[in-house]
Amino acid sequence: MKQALEEIRKKNILSPLLVLEILKENPKLKFGVLRNFLLQSLKTQQDSIKRSNKKLTEDQNNIANFKNEIRKMKTTARNYDVKNCAACGKELQLPTVHFMCGHTYHEFCVETEGIRRCTICVEKFSQLIGLKEDYAAQRYDTERFFKSLRQAHRKFDVIADYYKEDLFADINLHPDQQTGPEGQNQ
Numbered sequence: 001m002k003q004a005l006e007e008i009r010k011k012n013i014l015s016p017l018l019v020l021e022i023l024k025e026n027p028k029l030k031f032g033v034l035r036n037f038l039l040q041s042l043k044t045q046q047d048s049i050k051r052s053n054k055k056l057t058e059d060q061n062n063i064a065n066f067k068n069e070i071r072k073m074k075t076t077a078r079n080y081d082v083k084n085c086a087a088c089g090k091e092l093q094l095p096t097v098h099f100m101c102g103h104t105y106h107e108f109c110v111e112t113e114g115i116r117r118c119t120i121c122v123e124k125f126s127q128l129i130g131l132k133e134d135y136a137a138q139r140y141d142t143e144r145f146f147k148s149l150r151q152a153h154r155k156f157d158v159i160a161d162y163y164k165e166d167l168f169a170d171i172n173l174h175p176d177q178q179t180g181p182e183g184q185n186q
């Protein structure tokens with residue numbers, strides 16, 4: 001059994017979830033048999049978490065830089081000597097719209113309904129906000145997992161549920177949440 005599990009793990013034939021789902025039907029099976037398999041699988045996951053954390057630091061730095069830029073926009077004067085429209089790339093002609101980020105558009109290249117926003121920067125900003133929310137949710141998930149694992153009598157079920165959630169994590173998006181730069185207070 002040990003060898004079979006080792007092969008499954010090395011070659012990544014079945015997900016840990018499927019292994020757990022199959023083996024939990026066997027009432028005679030001891031947890032010890034699975035221990036190494038689970039520990040190694042968790043180690044693989046931890047390595048991936050480490051990589052994610054590295055990416056997180058990078059993204060946090062990006063967010064910090066962006067916030068810094070916003071602060072600069074609010075406090076320093078800017079020279080608008082741009083010659084081309086940030087949207088269509090063609091030469092600027094009046095009337096034009098200038099944004100604090102430094103981007104300039106033809107008036108007809110900017111959304112006229114509601115608050116006018118720099119399309120380029122709004123997109124960049126929403127992506128960063130999205131990343132931040134994703135990471136926050138992931139951190140919460142890990143804490144919740146270890147907490148429920150400590151409290152649970154049937155640890156198999158908790159681990160199986162965890163992998164199950166993880167499998168479908170990408171599908172659980174929140175398309176209705178959008179935040180623009182004007183929603184960000186310093």
Ligand SMILES: [Zn+2]
Pocket residue numbers: 085086087088089090105106109
């Ligand atoms: Zn234009």
Ligand SMILES: [Zn+2]
Pocket residue numbers: 099101102103118119120121122
């Ligand atoms: Zn901009």
